[in-house]
Amino acid sequence: MARPFFAMVDCNNFYVSCERVFAPCLEGRPVVVLSNNDGCVIARSAEAKALGIGMGEPEFRRRSFFVRHGVRVFSSNYALYGDMSARVQRVLSRFTPEVEPYSIDECFLLLPERDPEALVAVAREIRRTVVRWTGIPVCVGLARTKTLAKVANRLAKQRPESGGVWLFDGRAGIEAELARFDVGEVWGIGRRSAARLQRAGVLSALDLTRRPRDWVRRKLTVCGLRTMLELRSIPAIPLELAPPPARSVTCSRSFGVRMTALPALEEALSAYVQRAAEKLRSRRLAAGAVQVFVTTARHAPERQYANSGTLPLAAPSAYTPELTDRAGTILRAIFRPGYRYQKIGVLLLDLVPADRRQLTFAEWEDEEVAARHGALMRALDAVNGRFGRGSLRFAGSGTGPKPWHMRQRHLSPRFTTAWDQLPRVR
DNA sequence: TCTGGGGTCCTAGGACCC
DNA sequence: TCTGGGGTCCTAGGACCC
Numbered sequence: 017m018a019r020p021f022f023a024m025v026d027c028n029n030f031y032v033s034c035e036r037v038f039a040p041c042l043e044g045r046p047v048v049v050l051s052n053n054d055g056c057v058i059a060r061s062a063e064a065k066a067l068g069i070g071m072g073e074p075e076f077r078r079r080s081f082f083v084r085h086g087v088r089v090f091s092s093n094y095a096l097y098g099d100m101s102a103r104v105q106r107v108l109s110r111f112t113p114e115v116e117p118y119s120i121d122e123c124f125l126l127l128p129e130r131d132p133e134a135l136v137a138v139a140r141e142i143r144r145t146v147v148r149w150t151g152i153p154v155c156v157g158l159a160r161t162k163t164l165a166k167v168a169n170r171l172a173k174q175r176p177e178s179g180g181v182w183l184f185d186g187r188a189g190i191e192a193e194l195a196r197f198d199v200g201e202v203w204g205i206g207r208r209s210a211a212r213l214q215r216a217g218v219l220s221a222l223d224l225t226r227r228p229r230d231w232v233r234r235k236l237t238v239c240g241l242r243t244m245l246e247l248r249s250i251p252a253i254p255l256e257l258a259p260p261p262a263r264s265v266t267c268s269r270s271f272g273v274r275m276t277a278l279p280a281l282e283e284a285l286s287a288y289v290q291r292a293a294e295k296l297r298s299r300r301l302a303a304g305a306v307q308v309f310v311t312t313a314r315h316a317p318e319r320q321y322a323n324s325g326t327l328p329l330a331a332p333s334a335y336t337p338e339l340t341d342r343a344g345t346i347l348r349a350i351f352r353p354g355y356r357y358q359k360i361g362v363l364l365l366d367l368v369p370a371d372r373r374q375l376t377f378a379e380w381e382d383e384e385v386a387a388r389h390g391a392l393m394r395a396l397d398a399v400n401g402r403f404g405r406g407s408l409r410f411a412g413s414g415t416g417p418k419p420w421h422m423r424q425r426h427l428s429p430r431f432t433t434a435w436d437q438l439p440r441v442r
Numbered sequence: 443t444c445t446g447g448g449g450t451c452c453t454a455g456g457a458c459c460c
Numbered sequence: 461t462c463t464g465g466g467g468t469c470c471t472a473g474g475a476c477c478c
Binding site: 050051052053054055056058072073074075076077079092094237238239260262263264265266267268269270273274313314315359361363422423 | 443444445446447448449450451452453
Binding site: 058118203205206207209 | 474475476477478
């Protein structure tokens with residue numbers, strides 16, 4: 017029986033590559049992209065890695081280093097990265113209908129069985145096409161399982177002689193590589209599990225494949241067992257063509273400055289609930305419960321406080337005023353004066369399809385109310401879709417300056433999606 | 443002064459029921 | 461002295477991913 021191959025296509029230094037597409041002068045220079053709020057480094061060009069800049073390093077500690085070494089610094093620009101990601105996916109879907117977008121910069125593809133030379137040729141064609149049509153360089157790992165394809169992708173990136181493509185086929189070759197592959201680098205083995213495995217004498221990915229199933233199951237639960245089977249070339253994680261429906265929607269941010277007063281927190285919370293509710297409606301979902309959390313600054317040498325609360329709704333809803341009302345109630349219950357808050361967030365939980373949601377008694381009794389709520393939200397989303405996010409918003413999120421807004425000191429333009437900023441021609 | 447945000451899944455343990 | 465056992469549901473916390 018023919019056994020297909022998984023291809024893991026991963027964009028190289030994705031966020032940096034996106035910035036470079038629109039600023040080719042950055043080619044060959046050290047470039048980093050920062051997390052939201054310009055907090056820490058989340059993407060590095062090869063030149064930046066060579067300078068010793070680590071993943072997750074706080075920006076403030078490296079600021080003078082960046083200046084000294086001419087490192088170009090960017091704030092995260094998710095409007096740009098999301099659009100570039102969609103372009104890459106569209107190119108990949110020309111090679112096979114079986115594409116699973118796994119993250120903003122990675123896709124799994126399923127390729128039918130064929131001889132190794134032909135597979136590698138397809139992978140090289142994928143690389144050539146993606147970079148020519150989108151400007152984004154990618155590497156391809158090929159193997160019988162997703163987990164091995166991830167390992168192969170890593171090798172494709174690390175070994176210049178691979179030409180950006182690595183194929184895992186044949187037991188001896190796979191085992192030789194797994195013997196040199198740190199178990200903590202395997203997809204699905206995080207820091208905690210890696211430490212426990214190392215204490216038990218499991219250092220390489222190959223070591224893990226040599227342990228009995230029961231032992232792995234006990235140490236790492238069923239997820240770890242699947243990982244181990246996949247390293248043995250036994251498929252245990254299938255390709256997911258249709259993404260499962262979302263189970264929750266979150267919106268949270270760190271503040272640009274610490275906040276102490278309840279009204280300011282309420283303002284920020286209102287803004288995040290509006291954003292979360294927008295996401296909810298764009299996916300045609302309604303929420304059955306609302307959760308709010310607050311935290312103080314983790315790393316600061318001051319009194320810490322973190323708390324959260326959850327409230328169910330009378331019936332699933334995607335109506336912003338109702339969600340805001342519930343969220344505000346939770347915030348007032350968990351707020352404690354005297355702390356310098358760093359972050360607030362809202363989670364919408366117990367999601368159900370909006371068209372099949374249970375009506376509240378009031379809505380059921382008065383269809384007009386439900387219709388008015390729905391029409392208002394559609395109008396709101398339509399205006400913001402046309403004129404840009406936040407063009408029309410609730411007064412609860414504040415009408416004055418917003419000191420809590422996150423910092424984005426190094427933001428590039430939304431080159432591909434900023435239609436709302438262009439002059440309109442009628 | 444300054445350290446991201448958004449997800450998923452699994453498990454243990456408690457509450458509750460019969 | 462001695463006080464069942466098993467099922468289900470829910471939740472919090474942990475672990476993982478990018």
